[in-house]
Amino acid sequence: MSDVHARMEALEERLGDPFDAAGGAGFAAVLTADEREEVPVGGASALDEFGILSEFVPGALGGRLERVDHLIELMRSVYRRDPSLGLGHCSSSLLGAVNVWTAGSPDQRRDTAELLLAGHKVSCAFHELAHGNDIGSVEFAATPAEGRLVLSGRKESITNLDRADAMVFLARTDPDGGPRSCSQLLVPTADLDPDRVRFLPRFRSVGMRGVRLGGIAVDSFPVAADALLGAPGTGLETANRAFQLTRIAMPAMSTAMLDTGLRVTLHHMRARRLYGRDAASIPMVRTTLANTFADLLLCEAFGAVAARSLHALPESGSAYAPAVKYLLAGVTLDAFEQLSLVMGSEFYRRDGQHGVFQKMARDIKPVGFGHIARAACLSAVLPQLPVLARRSWRDAAPAPAALFVPDAELPPLDLPGLRVTAGGKDGLVMALNAALDDDVPAALRPLIERQIRGVRALTEACAGLKPRDLSIAATVEVRDLAARYTTALAAAACVGVWRHAPGDDFLARPEWLVAALTRLEGITAGQPVDVPDDVEGALVDELLSRDDRTVSFGISARQYR
Amino acid sequence: MENTASDTLTLDELERWLVDRVGEYVPDLDAPVDPQQELGEYGLDSVAVVAFAADVEDWLGIQVEPTAVWDHPTVARLAAYLLAEREQQRAATA
Numbered sequence: 001m002s003d004v005h006a007r008m009e010a011l012e013e014r015l016g017d018p019f020d021a022a023g024g025a026g027f028a029a030v031l032t033a034d035e036r037e038e039v040p041v042g043g044a045s046a047l048d049e050f051g052i053l054s055e056f057v058p059g060a061l062g063g064r065l066e067r068v069d070h071l072i073e074l075m076r077s078v079y080r081r082d083p084s085l086g087l088g089h090c091s092s093s094l095l096g097a098v099n100v101w102t103a104g105s106p107d108q109r110r111d112t113a114e115l116l117l118a119g120h121k122v123s124c125a126f127h128e129l130a131h132g133n134d135i136g137s138v139e140f141a142a143t144p145a146e147g148r149l150v151l152s153g154r155k156e157s158i159t160n161l162d163r164a165d166a167m168v169f170l171a172r173t174d175p176d177g178g179p180r181s182c183s184q185l186l187v188p189t190a191d192l193d194p195d196r197v198r199f200l201p202r203f204r205s206v207g208m209r210g211v212r213l214g215g216i217a218v219d220s221f222p223v224a225a226d227a228l229l230g231a232p233g234t235g236l237e238t239a240n241r242a243f244q245l246t247r248i249a250m251p252a253m254s255t256a257m258l259d260t261g262l263r264v265t266l267h268h269m270r271a272r273r274l275y276g277r278d279a280a281s282i283p284m285v286r287t288t289l290a291n292t293f294a295d296l297l298l299c300e301a302f303g304a305v306a307a308r309s310l311h312a313l314p315e316s317g318s319a320y321a322p323a324v325k326y327l328l329a330g331v332t333l334d335a336f337e338q339l340s341l342v343m344g345s346e347f348y349r350r351d352g353q354h355g356v357f358q359k360m361a362r363d364i365k366p367v368g369f370g371h372i373a374r375a376a377c378l379s380a381v382l383p384q385l386p387v388l389a390r391r392s393w394r395d396a397a398p399a400p401a402a403l404f405v406p407d408a409e410l411p412p413l414d415l416p417g418l419r420v421t422a423g424g425k426d427g428l429v430m431a432l433n434a435a436l437d438d439d440v441p442a443a444l445r446p447l448i449e450r451q452i453r454g455v456r457a458l459t460e461a462c463a464g465l466k467p468r469d470l471s472i473a474a475t476v477e478v479r480d481l482a483a484r485y486t487t488a489l490a491a492a493a494c495v496g497v498w499r500h501a502p503g504d505d506f507l508a509r510p511e512w513l514v515a516a517l518t519r520l521e522g523i524t525a526g527q528p529v530d531v532p533d534d535v536e537g538a539l540v541d542e543l544l545s546r547d548d549r550t551v552s553f554g555i556s557a558r559q560y561r
Numbered sequence: 562m563e564n565t566a567s568d569t570l571t572l573d574e575l576e577r578w579l580v581d582r583v584g585e586y587v588p589d590l591d592a593p594v595d596p597q598q599e600l601g602e603y604g605l606d607s608v609a610v611v612a613f614a615a616d617v618e619d620w621l622g623i624q625v626e627p628t629a630v631w632d633h634p635t636v637a638r639l640a641a642y643l644l645a646e647r648e649q650q651r652a653a654t655a
């Protein structure tokens with residue numbers, strides 16, 4: 001189909017103005033549906049008419065997925081209106097599909113593509129309540145017998161299980177355990193034998209109430225051996241590689257919730273008069289608005305750069321993906337906390353003009369634990385640190401400019417080509433150095449220099465790590481090194497985006513970068529730091545102007561409906 | 562620990578190095594690592610394997626994916642695999 005920017009506009013057009021009380025995908029409809037634990041019918045059908053699931057199918061298989069950064073930006077149109085629609089109607093199918101694109105046979109890839117292109121959903125049934133993030137311990141078994149695989153066990157808290165047309169299972173194929181003990185299977189729902197398969201009652205949740213969280217209990221149900229995705233025993237490896245895409249894309253799509261949270265807060269403050277003045281002009285309020293704007297920009301900059309890195313630096317995805325998930329989730333969760341303080345009693349309302357704020361504040365929560373917990377992300381990054389320090393952080397090879405420039409040409413996405421570890425390759429973090437060669441504005445130089453010194457200190461600290469420090473039982477202190485790496489990466493992404501922004505763009509100005517780097521320093525220190533006084537005005541002005549022009553608050557500053 | 566393996570590394574030497582190295586990842590062992598025993602049983606989890614594989618890479622001077630340790634999960638099997646792999650990677654670059 002048409003170019004992605006035209007599709008973004010077409011999607012906005014279909015979904016309509018979210019503040020229009022009569023709109024089928026507007027906040028009023030979204031809230032009413034949420035109270036019924038549903039998604040708005042009008043929004044769902046608009047997405048179906050648009051053919052949203054085709055966006056998750058690679059171009060080579062007849063779909064419209066070419067670039068991960070474009071997919072993210074497009075999906076923000078959905079998440080900013082209703083994250084339940086975003087996850088339940090759209091991106092949950094991506095969770096299963098990426099595994100098929102990564103490890104499936106040509107037939108499995110074709111069948112799954114056909115399903116999605118026809119608007120049917122694919123479920124990703126990995127989770128079991130008993131094991132949480134410890135997915136290597138799943139008990140759901142696929143036992144070989146007479147040339148077939150016999151499935152037995154339970155999966156719980158899975159999106160769309162009862163209305164998907166195919167499901168991807170993570171199953172134990174070797175009872176002895178170890179990293180080769182699990183396999184993935186692709187099973188068409190139509191094949192399920194109702195005598196051997198029982199859907200469990202729906203889970204009810206605090207947020208994402210419109211997402212159907214189901215379960216399944218399977219008792220000795222045989223499937224053909226060719227249901228396996230890839231070779232037996234490769235299930236965890238495939239997940240590790242395939243989920244690099246989703247662990248970048250899903251938190252990055254979720255920043256659209258913060259856009260809405262910020263927009264609603266801004267509307268409320270602009271309309272409110274307190275103590276004889278506009279509430280929006282109260283210094284505390286202004287500072288929170290500026291902080292949140294900076295947070296949103298830094299999250300989206302990091303998300304976009306990491307998404308492009310899957311194309312341009314695919315060897316590093318195993319380090320960047322958990323870093324994105326960890327950092328973006330943490331920053332958006334904290335930002336919502338701060339915004340809800342500004343919203344005051346209006347935050348507590350489920351109805352009225354601003355009622356969507358509390359829904360977004362609830363729906364954002366799973367970004368911290370769904371798909372993978374923030375803590376587990378640090379555990380995935382940590383063992384890579386010593387070798388990253390040894391091999392990459394001392395020399396400053398320039399990062400490819402295409403990482404930072406929207407729509408610059410990128411190599412095609414090669415999911416099967418992603419690696420289990422980065423092998424010490426990180427072409428991003430030292431992009432910080434490159435910025436110092438230029439005429440760096442005075443306000444920026446010390447901030448960038450401090451980041452570079454931070455990476456140097458991190459390099460020393462990581463070089464001294466002992467093998468035993470790196471396991472799942474790593475101390476909080478050592479895990480903090482992994483957290484510091486995530487902020488350094490985000491800083492490098494922001495600096496790169498600033499350096500490569502066109503001259504007339506807000507992103508080419510130093511103010512937002514001063515703000516973003518200051519905020520990142522606060523995150524590293526574990527002590528939030530407000531954006532400096534001398535850039536606050538520029539940020540608030542830009543925010544107000546974007547609100548007036550109805551453009552997004554993130555890095556694309558894209559025209560919204 | 563020496564920094565790199567010698568060119569004439571034998572299977573025996575490689576096994577001994579791996580036994581020592583695994584011992585550093587899994588401290589407090591009662592006895593040296595048994596080359597025939599699965600590494601997972603010593604608690605070398607899939608997370609630690611990531612760093613372990615990188616150490617092996619540095620020492621042997623070849624590329625080693627962590628998945629190689631998954632596919633050859635005892636010291637004896639891993640040593641045999643690594644020695645063959647080293648010869649192959651060297652022949653390819655010679």
Ligand SMILES: Cc1cc2nc3c(=O)[nH]c(=O)nc-3n(C[C@H](O)[C@H](O)[C@H](O)COP(=O)(O)OP(=O)(O)OC[C@H]3O[C@@H](n4cnc5c(N)ncnc54)[C@H](O)[C@@H]3O)c2cc1C
Pocket residue numbers: 092095123124125126127131132133134157158159205208211213366369370371372373374375376377379472
């Ligand atoms: C809206 C929604 C949709 C979902 N959809 C799906 C789906 O489609 N498919 C699916 O399979 N699942 C799905 N899930 C399940 C989801 O993936 C799980 O809820 C989640 O991954 C399990 O985590 P848990 O909270 O039980 O964490 P646990 O693993 O019990 O973790 C609890 C805590 O232990 C600590 N911890 C855990 N692991 C580590 C580690 N490695 N290192 C250090 N600390 C650690 C952390 O502090 C963590 O927060 C969904 C859940 C929700 C809420």
